[in-house]
Amino acid sequence: MRWCLSGPKPDILTACPFAHRGLHGAGVSENGMAAFDAAIAAGYGIECDVRLSRDGVAFVFHDATLNRMAGRDGLVAMLDAAALDQLRLPDGGPVPRLSALLARCAGRTPLLVEIKADDRHVDAICKAVARDLDGWPGAPVAVMSFNPHAMRWFVKQRVEQLRGLVVTQQGKGRMGAAITRALALWLAKPDFVACDVRDLPSPLSRRARRQGWPVLTWTVRSDADRARAAAHADQIIFEAGHD
Known part of the structure; x- marks a missing residue:
């Protein structure tokens, strides 16, 4: 099965490190406006996660469930946007809408939007x-x-949108992972790949770099991760304290 990465290597992917879910920690919640403001102030790009409200609004939130970050039972997908607007993260800030984060970035801060879709x-x-x-x-x-189906949507509907496939080999058999990855790449036709730092170097990261395409890596948390990323990737997505 053949696959290819499309388009030229974009500078926005490699110009600066990306703060994973914003620059959070020490009383600043992940995927919250305070974390995003801290990343912007420090000159980093931002990586965030997006889930959908029941009435079709994109919210910045990682988990499918509300328990860990919003302190209540239930699923993000079961609440309307007005109800999600009333929730508070552990640091007291709201659950941001994607539109609000885009406004905060103001067209200047590089932003990676990870779409959370389970099927x-x-x-x-x-x-x-x-x-x-x-x-x-x-x-x-x-x-x-x-x-890959999410990225396939953009191939069909917004082909000009810069898009990437997030991949990990953790917990997968070698043969099964290779087949799944090949199918995912064929579907997604990504402009870049974002590899689990624990997998580097991998056949995929080597192949992409040989072809001159960006390899991002997540989630960099230690000096050992940094060294591995420096040798085998083009830019990092890092946790606060390990930039």
């Missing part, structure tokens, strides 16, 4: 993300996902 039904969340991105034409934004 093949990606149309609604991809439409919501694309709708928000329409308000910031030319902004340094890339979308990415573990789910």
